Amino acid sequence: MLRFEGVRKTLGRVEALRGLSLHVEQGEVFGLLGPNGAGKSTTMSIACGLLAPDEGLARINGANPRDAEARRSIGLCAQDLALYGKLTARENLGFFAKAAGVPGRSIRRRVDELLDLIGLTDRAGDRVDRYSGGMKRRLNFAVALVHDPELVLLDEPTVGVDPHSRTAIFELVERVRAGGKTVVYTTHYMEEAQRLCDRVGIIDHGRLLEVGTVPELVKRRGGRTVVTIERGEGNERIETTTPIAVLAAHIHDADATGVRVDVPDLESVFLSLTGRELRDGGD
Amino acid sequence: MIRKGLRTTLVIGLKDLTLVGREPSVLFFVLLFPVIFGLLFGAIFSGAAGSGRSTVLVVDEAGNEASTHFIEILREPDGVEIENAADRAAAEERVRHGGVAVALVIPAGFGEASPIGASDDAEGSVRLVADASRRAEVGVVSGMVHGAVFRLTAELAQRPGIAEQWLEAGGASPARSSMIAAAMRSAIGAGDNREVSLRPRVTVESVHVVRPSSWELTFPQAAAWALVGCVSGFGASLTSERASGTLQRLRSLPIPGWPILAGKALACFVSAVVVLSALQVVASVGFGSRVTSLVAVGLAVAMSAWAFTGLMMFLASITSSEQGSEGAVRAVLLVLALVGGAGAPLYFMPNWMQVVSSVSPFRWAILAFEGVSYRAFGFADLAVVLGVLGLFGALGFVGALALSSRSARG
Incomplete structure (x- = not known):
């Protein structure tokens, strides 16, 4: 569906992409996880034809996204709320x-469907500048679907939204996936990537440092589970691949005042790949 | 593909017009402000000229001693600036286009005798071709010309034989002519015995292009401010779209790039046409402003709208940030408007500034609206002005496309 081969792109003096290669298959939700400044938005801009690679190849279903016809299969939901506030x-x-x-x-039918999808049918006639941030985010998402594209590019769609609206957007992504669409989802929130x-x-x-399913990545790069036995005089830290067995062994430990289990996740994957925590931000 | 592009252009243009209709401040500056400007300044403006030395365009068809001396008198320190013109037609054209307020034609036979009491169109009469929209300046120059004529006449009358020739040409007997001439010379203290051959009988005829009302003078300027409103409003909307991401979203749609800019340009063009036409209706119906023909007015409206749409596209493409672009648009528009005569008439400005003003599309738009009104341009005159406006528009579009392409390659 989407293919990048050795894509390089320099913006001003910054080398935003340094030979990026990736393949996104039809019908999957592919997450691009990285800190701010990692190159996620540049990847999205090239994928939807807004930017041309300096080197390398970018293809959508085999076609160059710089061609207008190729963009018929792409719907972009950019990070900005790209809406007209004075329109409903x-x-x-x-x-x-x-x-x-x-x-x-x-x-008209398509608009009604989308309004229903994002739960804004009752407010369809209100001007957008009177909407809450979450409602705008949902509408921003819906606009990306308006021409029924095969590939939906979601560039950090939950930036600046409240938890309720974030959940609503997750549900939208799941409904889009259920409709057979391919989704590329950029985020710097680990839990979003893990969930969606x-x-x-x-x-x-x-x-692109590593690609795989979340379990694959965790298995390959996440390290072992850490079980921490808390005692009054000091904590005991145990790295293990069998945390249940470790817990069982300590179940009758009279000195233990508590226990903590740190299961490896995408955060630990990122830490092992870059030496930094994801939340530290990027450049 | 072209048909689809045109459809998209229309869709984007209609969206922009809808947005303008929902923005009260833009509506005010695009539609109402120019009318208020026209009404306010039309009421108080009377075509007064500026200070400083006026420039007079001279066509010396006589090329004799009298005409040379006459020009020297005019050029004296307290007089006027003199520029030479090739012929009457060229001089009249400059006046008609507002380049100078007055042209002075010194015909063959200037300084030679003519009967006393001859009409103003007698041979040898100086012809003053004046732009009546600049009445005060014309009045000053006319007074200077009359003063120069009187002084030349007085100087020549002091020379023996000259006064007698004038009087004889007027029908007096030789004896009577001698007596009167002696009395004249005695009265003005002459005693010169040089031989001269001049016979100055000079009259001045003032020819006005037309006489405009104050409304006819100010509505072209109001049109210029209407164009400022359109360019500012749509320039800001284009940069706002760039900043908000809607332009990016449009560029990601399965459409070629040109309808996006074309749609924006269409909305600006339509707005400019509507507001300029409304101004013309107000000026004509409400204040009796004359128009040469509806076709000519239509062309002036369309070409001005085209020129300023191109300017809007170019200015909005200069910088990528909303604030930067708005600042640039305002700054450039203000300078161009003032240089082009949208604030104060060009003749208030020094000569070099009037030359510089040619680079301002405001000058040409104002001239186009004056041309289809009181200046009553013919087709050839109007075609030149409209051609310049067309060129401004084309340059603006080419510049905008070049900048957009560079930005898209980014």
């Missing part, structure tokens, strides 16, 4: 549908 939700969706070439007779993505690519400094 219905007008925004209708405008982008018309601009994308959706046939006139099916626009079939496969995850870890990106940093313009390079």
Whole structure:
């Protein structure tokens, strides 16, 4: 569906992508996980044809996304709330549908479907600048779907939203996946990637460091589970691949005042790959 | 593909017009402010000229001693700046286009005798071609010309034989002519015995291009401010779209790049046409501003809108940040508007500034609206002005496309 081969891109003096290669298969949700400045948004811009690679190849279903026709299969939900605040939700969706070439007779039906999908049917006639941040985020997502693309590019769609709206966006992604779409989802939130993505690519400094399913990545790069037995005089730290057995062995330990189990996750994967924590940010 | 692109252009243009309709501040500056400007300044403006030495365009068809001396008198320190013109047609064209307020035609036969009491169109009469929209400046120059004529006449009358020739040409007997001439010379203290051959009988005829009302003077300037409103409003909306990400979203759609810019340009063009046409209607119906023809007005409106749409596209493409672009648009527009005569008439400015003003599309837009009104341009005159406006628009679009392509390659 989406293929990058050795893509390099320099923006100003910054080398944003340094030979990035990745393959996203039809129907999967692919997560691109990395800190700010890792190259996620540049990857998305190249994937949807906004930028051209300086070197390498970017293809959507074998076609160059710089060609307008190739972009028919792409829907971009950028990090910015790319909406017209003075228009209503219905007008925004209708405008982008018309601009994308959706046939006139099916626009109304498509707009109604999307309003229903994002739960804004009741507020469809209100101007967008009167919406809450979460409602705008949902509408921003819906606009990316307006021309029914095969590939949906979601560039940090949950930035700055409240927990309730974040959950709503997760549900939207799951419904889009259930509809057979391919999704590329960039984020610097580990828990989003773990929850939503079939496969995850870890990106940093313009390079894809590792790709796989979350269990694969954790197994390959996450290290072992750490069981910490807490005692009054000091904690005992045990690295193990069999944490249950370790817990069982200490179940009658009279000195133990508590126990903590740290299961490896994407955070530990990122730490082992870059030597930094994901939340430290990037460049 | 072209048809699809045109459809997208229309869709984007309609969206932008809808957005303008929902933004009260933009509506005010695009639609109401120019009308207020026209009403306010039309009421108080009377075409007064500026200070400093006026420039007079001279066509010396006589090329004799009298005409040379006459020009020297005009050029004296307290007089006027003199520029030479090739012929009458060229001089009249400069006046009609507002380049100078007055052209002075010194015809063949200047300084030779003509009967006393001859009409103003008598041979040898100086012809003053004046831009009536600059009445005060014309009045000053006219007074200077009359003063120079009187002084030349007085100087020549002091020379023996000259006064007698004038009087004889006017029908007086030789004896009577001698007596009167002696009395004249005695009265002005002459005693010169040089031989001269001049016979100055000079009259001045003032020819006005037309006489505009104050409304006819100010509505072209109001049109310029309307264009400022359009360019500012749509320039800001383009940069706002760039900053908010909607432009990026449009560029990610399965459409070629040109309809996106074309749609924005279409909305700006339509707005400019609507507001300029509304101004013309207000000026004509409300204040009696004359128009040469509806076709000419339509062309002036369309070409001005085109020129400033191109300017808007270019200015909005200069910088990528919203604030930077808005600042650039405002700064450049203000300078161009002031240099182009949208604030104060060009003739208030020194000559070098009037030359510089040619680079401002405001100058040409104002001239186009004056041309289809009181200046009553013919087709050829109007075609030149509209051609310049067309060129400004084309350059703006080419510049905008070049900058956008560079940005897209980014």
